Amino acid sequence: MGTPLDLIVGLGNPGAEYLTTRHNAGFWFLDLLAREHGGRFTGSRKLGGDTAEVRIADRQIRLLKPMTFMNLSGQSVGAAVRYYKIPLDHVLVAYDEIDLPPGRAQLKFGGGTAGHNGVTSVVEHVGPEFWRLRFGVGHPRDAAPGAGRGDVRNHVLQRASGDEEEEILGAIAAAVAAMPVLLELGAERAKNQLHAHKPADSSGGERAE
Secondary structure, eight states: OOOOOSEEEEOOOOSGGGTTSGGGHHHHHHHHHHHHTTOOOEEETTTTEEEEEEEETTEEEEEEEEOSOGGGHHHHHHHHHHHHTOOGGGEEEEEEETTSOTTOEEEEESOOOTTOHHHHHHHHHHOSOSEEEEEEOOOGGGTSTTOOHHHHHHHHTSOOOHHHHHHHHHHHHHHHHHHHHHHHHOHHHHHHHHHTOOGGGOOOOOOOO
């Protein structure tokens, strides 16, 4: 049995200066998902974000990129959930994860925020019971043991190296391919497919601008 979704959110920061940063992995995912399924983003003032509609596995799904900046993402998500009257367990939020290496992606339901400002904001506005799709971007301590909070902020607001960016894009492509499986066959099948993707298997790809 499939897992129903009505809203897929990608977290990131608006503006050209943030376009290629690790923190915008959620935006990259939605850009590729829209491109693969014929969606086109337009601005929505009432939702505080860019929205599109796509049809995946014979289900109409709304896509949302909050344009509120990362730490206020929940405002936009809350507005969309209320406006469209979407059950929270029909929402998936995609975002960068420093505790996963580049090239890995994980799907899970509910849980904490792990200090991610965007996820924290979403939880504050709608609660924690939504699907999460996390894209590994690596942790600065991997290169510099003892890295602190400032190092983490700099890390996610910088562009990854060429190899790491290719790994991230490969995981994003794998996640896009797993969405029909999630909707048609359910979360366990989608997890098995997605979690089997290893960084070394990354084929890269072109990021939607």
